[in-house]
Amino acid sequence: xxLTLKIWRQNGPxxxxxxxxxxxxxxxxxxxxxxxLDVLNEELIGKDxxxxxxxxxxxxxxxxxxxLFINGxxxxxxxxxxxxxxxxxxxxxxxxxxxxxxxxKAFPVLKDLMVDRSAFDRVQQAGGYxxxxxxxxxxxxxxxxxxxxxADNAFDAATCIGCGACVATCKNSSAMLFxxxxxxxxxxxxxxxxxxxxxxxxxxxxxxxxxxxxxxxTGACEVECPKGISLENIARMxxxxxxxxxxxxx
Amino acid sequence: xxxxLDSKIPEGQIGEKWSKHKGEIxxxxxxxxxxxxxxxxxxxxxxxxxxxxxxEMGYNVKAFCFQDSxxxxxxxxxxGGINAAKNYQNDGDSVHRLFYDTxxxxxxxxxxxxxxxxxxxxxxxxxxxxxxxxxxxxxxxGLLDNRxxxxxxxxxxxxxxxxxxxxxxxxxxxALNRQVAKGKVEMFARHEMMEMVIVDGKARGIxxxxxxxxxxxxxSAHAVLLCTGGYGNVFFLSTNAMGSNVTAAWKxxxxxxxxxxxxxxxxxxxxxPVSGDHQSKLTLMSESLRNDGxxxxxxxxxxxxxxxxxxxxxxxxxxxxxxYYLERRYPAFGNLVPRDVASRAAKERCDAGFGVNKTxxxxxxxxxxxxxxxxxxxxxxxxxHNPSDAEVIKLGEEVxxxxxxxxxxxxxxxxxxxxxxxxxxxxxxxxxxxxxxxxDYNLMTSVxxxxxxxxxxxxxxxxxxxxxxxxxxxxxxxYFVAPYTVGEFLSSDIRTGKIPTDSPEFEAAEKEVQSQLxxxxxxxxxxxxxxxxxxxxxxxxxxxxxxxxxxGLKEAISEIRVLREEFYKEVKVPGxxxxxxxxxxxxxxxxxxxxxxxLMCVDALDRNESxxxxxxxxxxxxxxxxxxxxxxxxxxxxxxYTGDPSTSKLHKEELKFENVELKTRSYK
Numbered sequence: 020x021x022l023t024l025k026i027w028r029q030n031g032p033x034x035x036x037x038x039x040x041x042x043x044x045x046x047x048x049x050x051x052x053x054x055x056l057d058v059l060n061e062e063l064i065g066k067d068x069x070x071x072x073x074x075x076x077x078x079x080x081x082x083x084x085x086x087l088f089i090n091g092x093x094x095x096x097x098x099x100x101x102x103x104x105x106x107x108x109x110x111x112x113x114x115x116x117x118x119x120x121x122x123x124k125a126f127p128v129l130k131d132l133m134v135d136r137s138a139f140d141r142v143q144q145a146g147g148y149x150x151x152x153x154x155x156x157x158x159x160x161x162x163x164x165x166x167x168x169x170a171d172n173a174f175d176a177a178t179c180i181g182c183g184a185c186v187a188t189c190k191n192s193s194a195m196l197f198x199x200x201x202x203x204x205x206x207x208x209x210x211x212x213x214x215x216x217x218x219x220x221x222x223x224x225x226x227x228x229x230x231x232x233x234x235x236x237t238g239a240c241e242v243e244c245p246k247g248i249s250l251e252n253i254a255r256m257x258x259x260x261x262x263x264x265x266x267x268x269x
Numbered sequence: 270x271x272x273x274l275d276s277k278i279p280e281g282q283i284g285e286k287w288s289k290h291k292g293e294i295x296x297x298x299x300x301x302x303x304x305x306x307x308x309x310x311x312x313x314x315x316x317x318x319x320x321x322x323x324x325e326m327g328y329n330v331k332a333f334c335f336q337d338s339x340x341x342x343x344x345x346x347x348x349g350g351i352n353a354a355k356n357y358q359n360d361g362d363s364v365h366r367l368f369y370d371t372x373x374x375x376x377x378x379x380x381x382x383x384x385x386x387x388x389x390x391x392x393x394x395x396x397x398x399x400x401x402x403x404x405x406x407x408x409x410x411g412l413l414d415n416r417x418x419x420x421x422x423x424x425x426x427x428x429x430x431x432x433x434x435x436x437x438x439x440x441x442x443x444a445l446n447r448q449v450a451k452g453k454v455e456m457f458a459r460h461e462m463m464e465m466v467i468v469d470g471k472a473r474g475i476x477x478x479x480x481x482x483x484x485x486x487x488x489s490a491h492a493v494l495l496c497t498g499g500y501g502n503v504f505f506l507s508t509n510a511m512g513s514n515v516t517a518a519w520k521x522x523x524x525x526x527x528x529x530x531x532x533x534x535x536x537x538x539x540x541x542p543v544s545g546d547h548q549s550k551l552t553l554m555s556e557s558l559r560n561d562g563x564x565x566x567x568x569x570x571x572x573x574x575x576x577x578x579x580x581x582x583x584x585x586x587x588x589x590x591x592x593y594y595l596e597r598r599y600p601a602f603g604n605l606v607p608r609d610v611a612s613r614a615a616k617e618r619c620d621a622g623f624g625v626n627k628t629x630x631x632x633x634x635x636x637x638x639x640x641x642x643x644x645x646x647x648x649x650x651x652x653x654h655n656p657s658d659a660e661v662i663k664l665g666e667e668v669x670x671x672x673x674x675x676x677x678x679x680x681x682x683x684x685x686x687x688x689x690x691x692x693x694x695x696x697x698x699x700x701x702x703x704x705x706x707x708x709d710y711n712l713m714t715s716v717x718x719x720x721x722x723x724x725x726x727x728x729x730x731x732x733x734x735x736x737x738x739x740x741x742x743x744x745x746x747x748y749f750v751a752p753y754t755v756g757e758f759l760s761s762d763i764r765t766g767k768i769p770t771d772s773p774e775f776e777a778a779e780k781e782v783q784s785q786l787x788x789x790x791x792x793x794x795x796x797x798x799x800x801x802x803x804x805x806x807x808x809x810x811x812x813x814x815x816x817x818x819x820x821g822l823k824e825a826i827s828e829i830r831v832l833r834e835e836f837y838k839e840v841k842v843p844g845x846x847x848x849x850x851x852x853x854x855x856x857x858x859x860x861x862x863x864x865x866x867x868l869m870c871v872d873a874l875d876r877n878e879s880x881x882x883x884x885x886x887x888x889x890x891x892x893x894x895x896x897x898x899x900x901x902x903x904x905x906x907x908x909x910y911t912g913d914p915s916t917s918k919l920h921k922e923e924l925k926f927e928n929v930e931l932k933t934r935s936y937k
Contacts (some may be wrong), residue, residue, distance in 0.1 A: 031848060038931060042519060049544040051683075057799075058547055064797045064852065069844045072851055078550045080679075081435055094470040104682055119707040130849045137458065140338050146449040148443035149402045151749045153322045155393030157400035161357060164411030174429060181340060210402045261413040266856055 020046045024059065027119045029128050035063075036128065038117075048108035052095060053078060053085065056188035057202040060145055067189045070133040080245065083180030086187070088119040093184035101245045102181060121199040125194070125230045136183050138229040139197065140252055145225035147201045149210050153157055154261035169207050176203040178246045185248075186238035191232030196240040198226050199256035206259055216263035223260055232250045272527050272909045274920050277709040278382040283928045284364075286472075289388040289711070291753055295760035296476065301737050302327030304766070305492040308475055310462045310517050312339030313442055314740060315723025316496030318747030321444035324453035329745060331488055332454055333477055335461045335512055335854075340442040343498060344743060347434025348928060350416065350426035351740040353391040354538050358415050358887045362423040364388045367669045370421050371537070371738060372929045374607075375703070375731020376881035376897060378530070380905070381928055382684055382710060383728040391741055393429055397748060403440040405429050416557075426737045431555065431675050437740055441747070460486070462517040465493060465524050465719065465780040472521070472719035476775075476782050480854060483847040485782055487775045489768035490830040492718045492755055495521060496747065499702035499724040501534070503849070503869065504814070505806025507699035508540060513866050514827060514858040520723050526714035527920060529707035529727035531865065532873035535734055535882045538611035538817050539615045540698035541683055542631040551698040552683060554676055556736055559604045559611070561639035561669065561754035562693070564631050565591045566623040573623045577764045583625070583633055583692050584778075592774055594618055598892075602936040609733055609895075612697035616815045617893075621694070627696050635692035640665035652868040683715040697815060703882060704872075707907040707922070711754035715907070716864045718758055722746035727905065732881025750929075765916050786846045789856045798855040805866055807831065807861070813870050818886040822874040826867055826915060833863040867914035875919060878902045899931050 022043040029036030041063075046055055052076050076084040085102040089095030095105045110116065118132065126134040151157060151199070164171075177200070185196035202219050207212030234253060241250045251262035277289040298544040308319040320332040334342060355366040367388040372379055374636040395413070400404065405427050415424040429436040447456040463485070464476040479649075495855035500515035501507035522528045539554045552809065565877065566592050567573045577582035594614055597601045606614075626628050644665025646655040656664075668687050669675065677688050686695070694802050706714045706721035708728055713720050723743040730738065809882050812825035835857070844850045879888045879895035880902070888896040905922040 047547060050547050053547070054547045054549050057549055061797055061799065064841060064843055067843065072849055076336060076341055076344045076512050077343060078511060079346055079552050082336070082343070082434060082510060083338075084336060084341045099684060106683065106685070108685055120912070136337060140340075140449075140456075143443070144446040148447040149400065150447065151445055152320065152325050152402045153395075153397060153752075155390070155397050155749055157396045160355070160395045161412050162401040162407075165407055165688055166411050167407050167409050170404055170407040171413070172400075174406075174436075177404050177429075177439065178432065180435070181338065187353070196351050204404065205402050208402050208404065210400055221575065234370060 020107070020110070022046055022113075023115040025115060025117045025131070028071070028131055031130055032127055036132060040076050046107050048106070048111075048139060050107045051078070051088075051103055052089070052102050052105040052107065053227060054076065070266055072133050075103060083179060083182040086121045086134065086182060086184070088121055088187055090117050093121065093187045098242070099245060099247060101180070121183050123186045123192035123231070125192065126183060126186060128201045136181075138231070139181050139183065139194075141229065142194070142198055142222055142225045146214070146221040147205070149205060150214060155165040163209050165208060173204050173207040174201045176207070176248065176252055178244055179248050182245065184243050184245060186231065188243040189232065189237045190237065190239070191235060193228050193234045193240070194229070194231040195234040195253045195256070196244060196248055196250070198222055199252035202259065203252045206255070215259065216267050219256060219259045246256050270905070272525065272715045272920055274527070274707070274715065274907055274922050275545070275709060276922055278713060279710065283381060283385045285509050286382050287389055287496070294753055297756055297763060299327050300718050302381055302761040303329065304332065305329065305762055306767070308473065308488060308493045308826045309333070309496060309753070310494065311342065311496035311498060311725070312442070312445065313342035313344035313496060313498055313723060314438055315747040316443035316494070317445045317720055317727070318344065319494055319496060319751050320454050321441065321448050322748055322752040322916050323755070324448035326621030330448070330454045331457065331490065333457045333460045333462055333475075335459065335480060337459055338724040339445060339456060339458060340439060343513050344438045344740070345435045346510065347554065347740055348431045350433045350737040351394065351744070352737045353424050353427060353741065353850060354388055354425060354716070354807065355392050355395060357413060358424045360423045360480070361646060362425050365652065366423065367425065367787055368389060369929055371729065371735060372731065373932070373934070374733060374735040376733050376934065377899065377903065377926065377929070377931050378732065378880055378924065379731030380728055380924060381926060382688055386750065387742060387745050388727050390745045393626050393749055393756070394744045394934065398440050399436060402442060403429070403436050403442040405436070405906065412676065414580065421735070427637060434740060436453060437744065441744070462520070463857070464778045465520050466775050466778045467524050467716065468772060471717045473768045474617065474770065474775065476778050478782070481849055483845070483850065485779055486769035487779060489775070490768045491759055491762045491768065492720065494720045494722060495725050496722045497725045499705070500862070501699045501702050503805065503851040503866050504809045506543065506548060506551050506810070507801050508537065508551050511550060514861070516858050516861045518721065519861040519865055520708060521714060521716060521719050523910050525716045525910070526719055527707040527909055528704070528868060529905050529907045530704035530732070530872065531869045531908065532876060533703035533732045533882050534699060535608060535701040535703060536612045536697045537700035538608055538615060538697045539695045542626055542694050542696035542872070552679070552694070553698070553700065554680060554695060556608070558586065558634060558676060561672070562604065562634040562636050563593055563612070563638055564595050564604050564615070564632055564892060565593045566618045566625060568592045568620050576631060576927065592618070592623070599936045606936045607733070609884065611679045613815050614883060615697055631694040631696045631775035633692035636669055636696045637692070640669055643668035650721060650920065678728060689708065690896060701734055703727065703732060703734055707905065711757055712751050713754070713758060720751055720755060722751050725835070732883055779884075785857065785860075786853065789840065789842040789853055790846050792837070792840055792842065794841040796839045796841060798840060798842065798859050801832060801840060802855070802859045802862065804832055805863060809866050813866070815875055816884050816886050817873045822870045825870045828917070829863060829867045829870070836860070836863055856866055864914050866918055868908060871915060872908065875906060876902055894935070899935065
């Protein structure tokens with residue numbers, strides 16, 4: 020099939036950026052979206068044009084490195100997929116496809132479609148861990164039984180791949196879905212409980228420092244999340260945060 | 270500097286070696302640890318866990334990864350699980366059994382002492398991960414669940430649905446973050462190691478490139494840990510992430526670290542086949558599918574042709590028109606033969622013209638029998654007498670969905686075919702590399718101060734890795750082995766002081782890197798990096814892949830040499846070295862693959878036997894099975910770089926088997 024690609028090009032963080040138009044004339048429906056871009060880049064190199072820069076790595080939907088805002092949607096059309104899992108059969112011959120970076124004040128564009136998501140790392144450094152040394156001399160793994168429901172809920176929260184689709188989708192650029200998933204994973208497990216109050220306060224504080232916006236409960240993040248992270252996590256975090264704010268010694 | 274291999278295996282009984290050795294490693298006092306810097310390259314399971322552990326102990330750690338966050342390293346993609354000799358299921362598992370299974374599974378080409386240590390610390394890994402909040406699967410009593418994996422006789426695999434790798438890596442990443450927050454680890458994401466710096470014969474630092482600004486940076490330390498994963502991407506197409514590469518390990522190799530058993534490659538039998546020339550990577554379908562799926566191709570070539578051309582559908586073929594070739598060739602194990610055997614058998618059928626997709630390189634994995642069997646069972650359980658075919662299929666599909674639902678969904682997303690209604694198409698793909706940098710018992714390479722952990726080293730899996738053992742090894746090395754064993758080297762460095770980065774050695778290393786970058790940028794070639802990478806991959810796949818022969822390997826060596834020459838003449842890298850340039854990054858990696866590929870062929874040519882993932886066509890039984898030669902080849906091939914892969918010098922580490930009896934593996 021033949022497509023018209025409208026791609027965001029930006030030389031660096033300080034460049035203004037613009038949309039460039041490229042034809043894609045040899046697209047097979049078996050290609051993944053990123054393979055379609057690989058082919059485009061090969062053509063651009065042949066024409067002495069700098070190829071389009073985009074983040075990607077595992078190409079099987081788990082590393083969270085690929086991003087892209089395609090036709091106005093994070094990770095493009097289709098639900099429960101990352102851009103690398105999106106296939107060209109989702110598009111029709113003659114379509115025009117707009118490809119932009121994930122946009123947010125907290126995710127500055129580095130080049131073309133590549134953005135800086137290190138804010139997510141800093142939020143987790145603020146408390147996204149259990150303070151246990153890696154000596155191996157902890158208690159036996161089965162010493163504390165964990166109710167299956169809690170374990171399953173913690174797992175569901177932990178499936179977040181940290182891609183940032185929630186932020187890119189949110190009209191407020193809020194990172195609440197991401198942060199709440201990380202907070203929930205630990206607060207649901209007995210191992211994470213001793214530090215739960217400090218953790219939620221510190222992580223939310225860091226989230227605000229990074230310049231993410233507030234949550235106004237539109238739920239768009241949940242719809243676009245490739246891993247189906249539930250809004251319940253946000254409700255849980257709000258509850259934990261409120262309770263910690265009232266009871267914490269700080 | 271000639272390499273001297275000393276494996277430093279401690280004296281004593283196999284079960285006592287590690288605890289005795291650990292007790293005797295010189296300690297570095299907390300005050301002195303603050304004076305010692307350690308560089309960790311790579312932040313997968315081995316790297317993240319090592320960086321976190323070393324920082325906790327008090328060392329100053331600098332950690333590097335080329336991804337935008339340490340949490341994205343390719344350990345994240347592991348699906349199945351992690352082995353540990355916990356014996357929670359009370360099915361007779363033990364440290365010895367895990368040790369034995371691993372040595373045997375590796376076709377008797379691993380070092381006994383290392384494998385035993387791995388089995389010993391396996392139980393600590395699970396305790397540690399649970400304490401960190403890793404959400405492993407649990408049963409209704411709230412205790413940890415296990416499953417069996419890869420043909421062993423016990424259930425020792427811990428798992429977190431189909432994403433055990435991500436959950437374990439997030440655990441190690443959280444431990445790493447804790448140390449970053451404390452200022453004990455300085456994290457350098459989007460940085461690539463370009464060169465290792467040797468000062469007075471010791472690894473004392475690296476040259477790294479900031480992939481965002483393009484600037485070269487000098488980082489010094491008292492020791493350098495390479496936790497940089499495997500080199501499967503030498504084949505271009507593999508289940509590895511796009512960025513996975515050999516560069517860090519290869520730079521160390523060029524500076525004196527021996528490369529061990531580079532030809533040992535694991536080719537996984539159940540991956541989604543290549544769909545066309547545009548393909549960039551391959552996706553694994555978990556091995557667990559072979560428990561219920563039956564593998565077949567058409568019996569008649571005409572049928573295979575008709576299917577390839579779309580004139581026939583697999584469901585049109587009756588049972589007696591299908592060749593269930595694994596069941597035919599290996600009646601005892603059938604579809605559950607080990608990975609290497611299943612892969613070779615698929616290749617044999619496709620080479621003979623029975624492949625079933627457009628490219629002719631695919632076989633069927635069919636669940637119709639399982640659906641029918643489970644459906645009848647369910648009907649019986651539910652008391653439905655004389656169920657209709659439709660009822661049986663519906664009930665059976667529900668069972669199969671419960672077991673493999675997420676995998677079926679993943680398959681459908683990629684191929685747009687419904688595996689409940691028609692057989693899956695699968696084909697083998699490169700998955701893991703057992704070979705890697707040679708290390709001694711302390712995980713130190715033949716360059717003093719340079720250590721290799723996880724898939725980057727060679728030590729634990731011999732010629733074939735068992736399922737769910739890679740995660741175990743990565744975390745064992747990072748949490749429980751290297752943080753202690755580095756002490757033996759570092760204890761002599763407490764009075765050394767900071768390693769200066771303005772020395773002639775750093776100067777020369779940086780200059781070398783700069784000149785390679787300039788060479789690529791200024792080369793006015795006509796072909797893209799991928800053009801060469803694809804060509805290399807094809808040579809490797811055809812001649813150093815699932816089956817190898819003397820003639821083929823010799824051809825491959827000369828073809829790679831020609832390709833390498835052409836690469837330096839004709840490669841085209843657009844843009845500049847100042848700033849993000851993904852083509853430039855790829856060019857450096859492919860340059861190293863072009864040397865490694867040749868060494869892999871040299872190694873495969875030297876090894877006149879078939880073992881594990883290494884199958885030489887000349888060394889097979891009349892039935893086409895692998896023929897190992899323990900009398901002449903029970904050694905580790907450790908290659909010393911001499912300036913040209915083909916003249917690399919072979920050093921042999923003889924393997925001694927004192928606790929496991931050498932036997933032939935048979936699956937008939």
